Amino acid sequence: MSAVVVVHGGAWAIPNELAKASVAGVKAAACEGYSVLKRGGSALDAVEAAVRALEDNTVFNAGHGATLNADGEVELDAIIMDGKTLANGAVSSVKNITNPVSLARAVMEKTSHCMLTSTGANQFAESIGMVTVPSEAMVTAYERTEWEKHKNYVTGVMEDFNSQWAHDTVGAVAVDCAGNVACATSTGGIRNKMVGRVGDSSIIGSGGYADNMSGAVSCTGHGESILKVTLARLILSHVEQGKSVSDSSQLSLKYMGDRVQGAGGAIVVSPSGQWAATFTTERMAWAAVDHDGLWFGLDPNERHNEQLPQ
Amino acid sequence: MSALHLDQYPEVGIFSVEPGNHQCLQEGSRSPLRDEVRHPCAAVYIQEDPGRPHHLLDSELLHTGLQCFAHFEGRIFFILDPILTEVCTTTETCFWTPSDSTRCRGHHPRETVTTLQADFLSHCKPVDLQPRPENPYSGHVDDEREYDHRVAVMQFSKINLPSRHHRRKCVYNQKTSRRRRDLALILRVPLQVIDMLPVVVVHGGAGHIPKERSDISISGVCAATRAGYVVLKGGGSSMDAVVEVVTQLENNPAYNAGRGSVLNMKGEVEMDAFVMDGKTLATGAVSAVRNIANPIQLARLVMDKTSHACLTAEGAAQFARSMGVPEVPMESLITDYARMRWRKNLAPDANPVECQMGKMGTVGAVAVDSEGVVACATSTGGILNKMEGRVGDTPCVGCGGYADNNSGAVSTTGHGEAIMKVVLARLILFHMEQGQSAEAASDSALAFMKSRVGGLGGVVTVDPQGNWAARFSSRQMAWAAAQKDILHYGLYTGEDFTQSIDEPH
Numbered sequence: 001m002s003a004v005v006v007v008h009g010g011a012w013a014i015p016n017e018l019a020k021a022s023v024a025g026v027k028a029a030a031c032e033g034y035s036v037l038k039r040g041g042s043a044l045d046a047v048e049a050a051v052r053a054l055e056d057n058t059v060f061n062a063g064h065g066a067t068l069n070a071d072g073e074v075e076l077d078a079i080i081m082d083g084k085t086l087a088n089g090a091v092s093s094v095k096n097i098t099n100p101v102s103l104a105r106a107v108m109e110k111t112s113h114c115m116l117t118s119t120g121a122n123q124f125a126e127s128i129g130m131v132t133v134p135s136e137a138m139v140t141a142y143e144r145t146e147w148e149k150h151k152n153y154v155t156g157v158m159e160d161f162n163s164q165w166a167h168d169t170v171g172a173v174a175v176d177c178a179g180n181v182a183c184a185t186s187t188g189g190i191r192n193k194m195v196g197r198v199g200d201s202s203i204i205g206s207g208g209y210a211d212n213m214s215g216a217v218s219c220t221g222h223g224e225s226i227l228k229v230t231l232a233r234l235i236l237s238h239v240e241q242g243k244s245v246s247d248s249s250q251l252s253l254k255y256m257g258d259r260v261q262g263a264g265g266a267i268v269v270s271p272s273g274q275w276a277a278t279f280t281t282e283r284m285a286w287a288a289v290d291h292d293g294l295w296f297g298l299d300p301n302e303r304h305n306e307q308l309p310q
Numbered sequence: 311m312s313a314l315h316l317d318q319y320p321e322v323g324i325f326s327v328e329p330g331n332h333q334c335l336q337e338g339s340r341s342p343l344r345d346e347v348r349h350p351c352a353a354v355y356i357q358e359d360p361g362r363p364h365h366l367l368d369s370e371l372l373h374t375g376l377q378c379f380a381h382f383e384g385r386i387f388f389i390l391d392p393i394l395t396e397v398c399t400t401t402e403t404c405f406w407t408p409s410d411s412t413r414c415r416g417h418h419p420r421e422t423v424t425t426l427q428a429d430f431l432s433h434c435k436p437v438d439l440q441p442r443p444e445n446p447y448s449g450h451v452d453d454e455r456e457y458d459h460r461v462a463v464m465q466f467s468k469i470n471l472p473s474r475h476h477r478r479k480c481v482y483n484q485k486t487s488r489r490r491r492d493l494a495l496i497l498r499v500p501l502q503v504i505d506m507l508p509v510v511v512v513h514g515g516a517g518h519i520p521k522e523r524s525d526i527s528i529s530g531v532c533a534a535t536r537a538g539y540v541v542l543k544g545g546g547s548s549m550d551a552v553v554e555v556v557t558q559l560e561n562n563p564a565y566n567a568g569r570g571s572v573l574n575m576k577g578e579v580e581m582d583a584f585v586m587d588g589k590t591l592a593t594g595a596v597s598a599v600r601n602i603a604n605p606i607q608l609a610r611l612v613m614d615k616t617s618h619a620c621l622t623a624e625g626a627a628q629f630a631r632s633m634g635v636p637e638v639p640m641e642s643l644i645t646d647y648a649r650m651r652w653r654k655n656l657a658p659d660a661n662p663v664e665c666q667m668g669k670m671g672t673v674g675a676v677a678v679d680s681e682g683v684v685a686c687a688t689s690t691g692g693i694l695n696k697m698e699g700r701v702g703d704t705p706c707v708g709c710g711g712y713a714d715n716n717s718g719a720v721s722t723t724g725h726g727e728a729i730m731k732v733v734l735a736r737l738i739l740f741h742m743e744q745g746q747s748a749e750a751a752s753d754s755a756l757a758f759m760k761s762r763v764g765g766l767g768g769v770v771t772v773d774p775q776g777n778w779a780a781r782f783s784s785r786q787m788a789w790a791a792a793q794k795d796i797l798h799y800g801l802y803t804g805e806d807f808t809q810s811i812d813e814p815h
Contacts, residue, residue: 196625
């Protein structure tokens with residue numbers, strides 16, 4: 001059985017000035033996740049490592065470089081799920097944590113709960129000795145200017161999303177040599193969101209889902225639309241019905257567009273190593289590593305292949 | 311909206327069917343209408359064109375609201391009646407492929423259906439419809455509804471539907487699928503289908519309910535169900551009804567939601583709530599919210615007044631203030647019983663599982679209104695001695711509830727972490743999209759949750775046609791339902807007591 005890692009850096013209208021850095025970021029994260037698998041790590045370890053790499057990269061809207069809410073603060077959501085046991089952990093609206101995906105994993109492994117929110121999540125982080133950083137340290141100069149520029153606009157999320165303003169979520173899915181799948185998703189949400197807004201990323205079945213019986217999915221895009229159709233679970237229900245991973249993603253994203261007029265993207269991997277990266281937004285930075293090397297793309301139908309860097 | 315292009319079919323016919331005389335459908339030896347036709351009705355057929363792919367017809371039919379009810383001798387038969395086209399979208403029609411489910415379960419406004427059918431008729435040969443018969447539903451039909459009773463209900467014989475195993479196979483084998491579909495298109499049509507709506511089904515939590523509390527648990531859900539039914543009967547939407555029901559249960563200290571919520575580790579109340587509208591798929595949720603009396607109403611405000619779907623903790627409280635929702639002292643939400651159980655559970659020899667099962671008491675409701683729109687609402691105080699900030703299944707879309715006019719609505723209760731792992735509400739509706747009944751879908755999803763992740767729980771489910779179920783794998787679940795002016799309720803597995811809706815409990 002061959003191991004595969006697929007990552008995305010968010011589905012949105014990525015401006016040209018961020019394009020190069022986004023593609024480089026997802027490629028590096030995919031290689032990072034794959035190296036974990038090659039060392040014998042589990043799919044769960046791989047998706048955590050890949051998402052951590054994306055969170056640490058300021059180009060993406062997660063961890064460092066996340067967008068600011070209406071109060072100018074960073075509030076982060078993340079989920080991680082293990083397809084073998086269906087165990088999952090999530091945090092929503094958590095502050096001062098650079099790698100929310102690791103906190104989500106701690107929720108999964110160290111509590112009897114699946115999700116912690118807001119200050120409760122921060123207290124838990126403190127109790128397990130997770131390093132906290134001041135909010136300011138996570139905000140990039142780019143984000144601060146963008147936020148200042150747009151905070152006076154009174155616009156709905158939909159308009160925000162359909163414009164050039166929004167960054168989006170990062171995520172990863174993987175299958176390891178034992179055929180176990182896992183997913184992880186992490187985000188700073190939508191710029192100028194209301195304080196306490198929780199999007200799709202931390203909600204199981206919407207932001208991600210993983211089940212060894214069908215596969216693993218991580219979603220990105222207009223969060224409220226993804227929630228309405230429980231996109232991740234929807235994609236896997238098509239896979240369960242015998243469709244291919246790419247057909248399933250395309251069908252589900254099309255359904256989301258038709259039914260609730262939302263655009264987005266998804267990465268999927270099946271336990272047998274089939275994978276797909278699909279989106280209905282203008283662009284999505286994605287990368288994958290399988291036995292044929294490194295794959296990546298940004299624009300629709302763009303798909304490059306190169307050898308893994310040594 | 312594309313119409314059915316009848317001119318592209320080689321043969322189109324319309325005929326009437328007299329009671330006991332269904333010759334026209336018996337030209338072939340394999341008549342699907344073996345059973346008697348009870349009332350005069352009309353039907354239309356078109357000849358299948360071998361050169362015209364099936365999926366074209368499928369996509370045209372999608373927009374007409376017409377439902378084919380039989381295929382044989384190369385002809386496809388339709389019933390011409392708004393009631394019947396609605397009837398024919400019920401139950402087992404759509405198991406064969408997932409993509410068909412949207413077609414069969416779509417809800418069409420009645421006017422549209424009628425207009426399109428008139429259009430359909432104008433393409434047909436002269437109609438020989440029977441004079442309007444006596445109302446076959448006397449005593450049942452709501453006269454305000456302007457049904458055209460020229461065509462009345464037929465009862466078809468039911469054939470054995472393929473097993474679930476076969477259904478899975480059909481997806482891979484189009485040929486088999488087509489054949490099975492032909493067979494299964496013969497439906498059982500309930501005679502009183504038109505007054506199946508409205509329906510409201512309510513639960514007061516799955517778990518182990520102590521004997522001394524079982525009476526108040528039942529009377530509470532019954533009272534709330536009555537209130538929800540009154541809203542529906544008065545023309546309210548299903549969303550109005552479920553919010554009304556859950557508000558009442560939140561105000562009732564017997565349940566773990568609103569007043570009466572369980573306490574977290576610190577002895578505080580943090581509540582989660584969720585609503586969803588099946589017509590638009592709009593959702594609203596709040597998680598870990600404090601100091602408000604009715605989280606369900608706040609969840610609805612999130613849905614109606616913000617562009618977001620979920621607000622949490624302090625952010626939710628800020629939003630409540632901005633909406634003018636009154637803040638209440640936490641003390642007012644805490645009952646002596648909740649405090650006693652919290653203390654008991656802190657004791658060194660406490661058995662947390664035993665305490666937990668004492669009262670899982672999440673509350674929830676699903677409803678379908680007379681327009682066929684479904685909605686769900688769920689509200690909870692979570693689990694006893696939870697960590698601060700713990701969010702359970704309730705506010706997560708697909709876990710605590712889901713509503714979609716194409717399939718139905720579900721509200722769940724039980725072991726939250728297990729419900730999340732299997733995304734229980736959405737799972738049930740996936741099964742229903744595959745053609746299972748509300749009851750079978752609920753049972754199979756609960757059984758899956760038990761076998762896969764070892765979790766127990768309960769659900770209330772409705773479909774847009776008004777079929778409903780209240781099922782649970784836990785020892786008990788207080789539930790009640792109202793339909794056709796009858797109140798159903800129960801607590802233990804297998805119980806279904808009924809009484810008139812007006813009778814006080």
